[in-house]
Amino acid sequence: METFDEIYLDLSKQPGKCRFVETGLGWKLGNGDPFTLDAAEFTQAQWSRASRGYEIKVYSRNNAVVQLDGFQQEDFERISKLFKNWYRINLEHKEHALRGWNWGKADFGKAELHFNVQSRPAFSIPYSEVSNTNLAGKNEVAVDFSNPANGDETGTNGHLGGARAKGRKTGAARDQLVEMRFYIPGSTAIKEENGENGDA
């Protein structure tokens, strides 16, 4: 068993205890209800820099994205070893784009939309967090994010120490992302096509 303190689950308000055992992982805040994920559910795992320390991102079979933030850089060896030995999963060290560019390629993955700059993600957005998308203008696509009331609502009824249910992650931030607009060359063609289909 390996235990780590001061870890945030899915951008929870409070940090809790994260525990890895041979059969899976758990997270708990104080005497609250524990969150657990069976190792059989893991499909992929990544290690990368987060706002709060380093993050382990675990993708599960139902395409959910579990984020555990607050690890120390030097925890990597220990954790990648246990992922390999216990779960037979390679904890991939994912480097993110740091160039500060606003151009690249929007790439639609299985569970997330990635914005890649020179083949490295600048950021990723789980589809569970997107509330709406629409063509806002010529070549312009708007993506709206679920915006929980006051940012206080987590969708877990106070369980799991303020960890966030699907569609609530953006509310974790002090400044909450509510909308993102992309310029996608050629996206007017999609609109015209749809229009024609509508007329037919």
Next chain:
Amino acid sequence: SLNGTEEKKFKRFESYKRDNQFPPKVKDLAVVVDAKSSTIVLPIMGRPVPFHINTIKNASHTPDGDVTYLRINFLSPGQGVGRKDDQPFEDASAHFIRSLTFKSKDIDRMEEVVKQITELKKNAVRREQEKKQMED
């Protein structure tokens, strides 16, 4: 220079080289202006995401009751002010982030963020012009 019009060239820039260069304040999951690196760091799904001042067109915020909406507009093709879009791009066929909007309860801090971004942008444009004059 051709017919009196000078073709603008795209110049490469970079916010950070390593992920230990982020300002410590990014842990607050708030908008952070890092003047030293000419960069705005934005919280997106728990990650600090840098945007160099050269990518930013402008920033403004719109208060609504006890919150405010910070909107950052980025430079992207197809939005030239005049008839001709003379803004140079490294790759005009790429996908671009055109704008990001953040909701915040800290109206005073957002006011300050807008001022800082505007100031940073002004300085960057001025430096660019000074450099061009020296080259001429």
